[in-house]
Structures are given as structure tokens and as C-alpha cells.
Amino acid sequence: MKKNFTLIAFLLCSVIGLAQIPSGYYSSATGSGYTLKTQLFNIIKGHTDLGYAGLYVTYTTSDIDLYYENNGTMLDMYTENPTGPDTCEYTYGVNQDDGSGGTAECQKYNREHIVPQSVFGSATPMYSDAHFVVPSDKYVNGQRGNDPFGRVNVPTNTYSNGSKKGNNLNSGYSAGYSSIVFEPINEFKGDIARMFFYFATRYENQVAGWSYPMFNGTSNQVFTNTFLNILITWHNNDPVSQRERDRNNAIYARQNNRNPFIDHPEYVCQIYPTQCATLSSDNFILENVVSIYPNPAVNYEITISSEVELNSIVLYNINGQIIQEIKNPTRIDNSYKVNNLQSGFYLVQLTSENATTSKKIIVN
Structure with missing residues (x-):
């Protein structure tokens, strides 16, 4: 509680x-x-x-x-x-x-x-x-x-x-x-x-x-x-x-x-x-080359812009449970799309070859 x-x-x-x-x-x-x-x-x-x-x-x-x-x-x-x-x-x-x-x-x-x-x-x-x-x-x-x-x-x-x-x-x-x-x-x-x-x-x-x-x-x-x-x-x-x-x-x-x-x-x-x-x-470098928009999400979709290739994208709910996991996600023009999200507050964990960073997002 x-x-x-x-x-x-x-x-x-x-x-x-x-x-x-x-x-x-x-x-x-x-x-x-x-x-x-x-x-x-x-x-x-x-x-x-x-x-x-x-x-x-x-x-x-x-x-x-x-x-x-x-x-x-x-x-x-x-x-x-x-x-x-x-x-x-x-x-x-x-x-x-x-x-x-x-x-x-x-x-x-x-x-x-x-x-x-x-x-x-x-x-x-x-x-x-x-x-x-x-x-x-x-x-x-x-x-x-x-x-x-x-x-x-x-x-x-x-x-x-x-x-x-x-x-x-x-x-x-x-x-x-x-x-x-x-x-x-x-x-x-x-x-x-x-x-x-x-x-x-x-x-x-x-x-x-x-x-x-x-x-x-x-x-x-x-x-x-x-x-x-x-x-x-x-x-x-x-x-x-x-x-x-x-x-x-x-x-x-x-x-x-x-x-x-x-x-x-x-x-x-x-x-x-x-x-x-x-x-x-490592975390400083990845933190500064990754951004998520729009936030709050629009139409239950977010775009992750990254100057480095990501190995995984994982969404956690506020209880720390995995809601969605994408391994080796498809990167198009330095961007990744994550869609079909449900309303809520999430922590998005992004992992590259040598570093990990986390971002908070809201889906209305």
C-alpha cells in the first residue's frame, strides 16, 4: 500500500x-x-x-x-x-x-x-x-x-x-x-x-x-x-x-x-x-542520446528517438511488472515505435550494448 x-x-x-x-x-x-x-x-x-x-x-x-x-x-x-x-x-x-x-x-x-x-x-x-x-x-x-x-x-x-x-x-x-x-x-x-x-x-x-x-x-x-x-x-x-x-x-x-x-x-x-x-x-551517455515523445502518449503510441541502437525496450507498470518487452526492436530513421499501450503510468527501460537508462511516460 x-x-x-x-x-x-x-x-x-x-x-x-x-x-x-x-x-x-x-x-x-x-x-x-x-x-x-x-x-x-x-x-x-x-x-x-x-x-x-x-x-x-x-x-x-x-x-x-x-x-x-x-x-x-x-x-x-x-x-x-x-x-x-x-x-x-x-x-x-x-x-x-x-x-x-x-x-x-x-x-x-x-x-x-x-x-x-x-x-x-x-x-x-x-x-x-x-x-x-x-x-x-x-x-x-x-x-x-x-x-x-x-x-x-x-x-x-x-x-x-x-x-x-x-x-x-x-x-x-x-x-x-x-x-x-x-x-x-x-x-x-x-x-x-x-x-x-x-x-x-x-x-x-x-x-x-x-x-x-x-x-x-x-x-x-x-x-x-x-x-x-x-x-x-x-x-x-x-x-x-x-x-x-x-x-x-x-x-x-x-x-x-x-x-x-x-x-x-x-x-x-x-x-x-x-x-x-x-x-x-555509460548511463549518462545513453540518457543524453535518447528521447521519448509525445509524453503523455497520443493515440496510445510513443516514439523513441535514439542515436544508438537499442537491444531491448521494456515497459514496467508501477508495481514493477513487465507489461511489454521488445527484444532487438526495429529501428527506422533512428526511431522506434511502441504502440497498443493502455492508459496508465509506466517506466520504460532502454538497453543498448553497454548501457541502460529509464524514462517515465504517461498514457492517457
């Missing part, structure tokens, strides 16, 4: 806000590049492990819905609908996973490891680290399985809030991988990216020994070029929200460490300056 802060939400956020960043917490984070990443590791390592059962206790302050329905139910990134009623709503302590159910959405909830627990052999303290282990619908959690996160090309499965899985879109900023990935809705892409950056930093001393399609076997860059580009793009396109700040504070109050990339989003590009500069340059 549409974001809605009430007095109750404001008061609870104020209480959680008492656990703000401690004075001097990041005073030793003075470097740049991988030096900064190691400095952050030394700040956040050694957190209090409250055990796997302790996650459910943490969730009662870290993952409650005070931002959408604003009714104190569980906030699940895989089923939360930011713009309308949720299909699933869970109350903590009710319908908690007991080993049964979970054959469809809305039956049970459990704990989702954003980095699959199989990657680190279910070892502690990773197994119960709330900064990247989140409450989720059991069915969608199982559907995601151990799949990496990425940009779905053509969905094989789509879930109630628009989350989906399918082969990765092997072009633009996600070029270099074509196997199955799971894609959350736009509302939570930055949240998940910052969880990955936290994981790569908090477990810097172990991650090089763990195998996963998103990892490159190092302790510095950690991620393959493809997935680093995806995570940086999601981080930049979906800025830190109040919900993330409140979650960070609530987890700090429980396990005594913080996610630095929520407190200081600029750390991402200070650690990975080359990749950030490349992505920024």
Missing part, C-alpha cells in the same frame, strides 16, 4: 532512533578503495550472535510494517506491495514456519538468507546475522532457493508483488551472466544491494573461500564484474530509505553492529570508484 506515516509510526521510529550512529563509530574509516573496506570490517566485526531463534525476536523491532500498510505486520520484501493491498500479511508468532505448509504464497513465513546459507555451510555467526537474514514468505523463499539476484529477461515465475525469476538479462549493466536469477521489485533493490555490500565487508576474512555465482573468489572486490555492476546500479537507483535506517538501528540495538552502507551510502563508490565511474559514464 502507499507509504503512510502516522503518529504511531513516527513515535516508534523516534524510539528506534535512540540507537543512532554512536559518536566516533566510523572515526577509523579514513581510507579509500579496499583499504576503506578493511577499515569497515574492523569496525563491524565481532558482533553479538543471538542465535538463529534470536532472529525472530529481532524481527519484532527490525522488520515491522510502519511504512506501507502501517499496521505493525511483518514487512516482507518478497510480498510487500508498495502501491496497493498486500496479498500476504503475517503477524509475528502466527503462521511461523513449523516444517509444514509453504506450498503457496501466504501460508507460512520463515527466515531468508540473502546470501544462501549453503554458501558458508550454515556456519555461525553468518547463519543468524540479521543484517542479511530477513523475514520472508516461505514459498517465495523456497522459489528463490540459492539463485543469485539479477535482472530477469523473460520471467518463468512471477510472484504477488512483482518479484520474479528467470534467466538474467545478459546486456546493459547486467551483461556477462545468462543463468537463472531472482529479481526483487524496484522498491527493495537498493536494500538488497546494501545487504550484499555489508556481507562482503563483514565477512571479508572468509568470503574468498566461498563459492557462489555472484562471487569472484577474492576478499577485496568479492563480486564478479557482472554482479558488482548490478549491485552498484541498484544501490544508486534505490537510495537508502527511512525503513532501512530504522532497521539498521534496531539490529544495532540487538547485535551491536551496523550496516555501514546504510549509514554512509557514499562508501560504496569510495570502495569501488572505477566501477561507479564506468556505470555513471
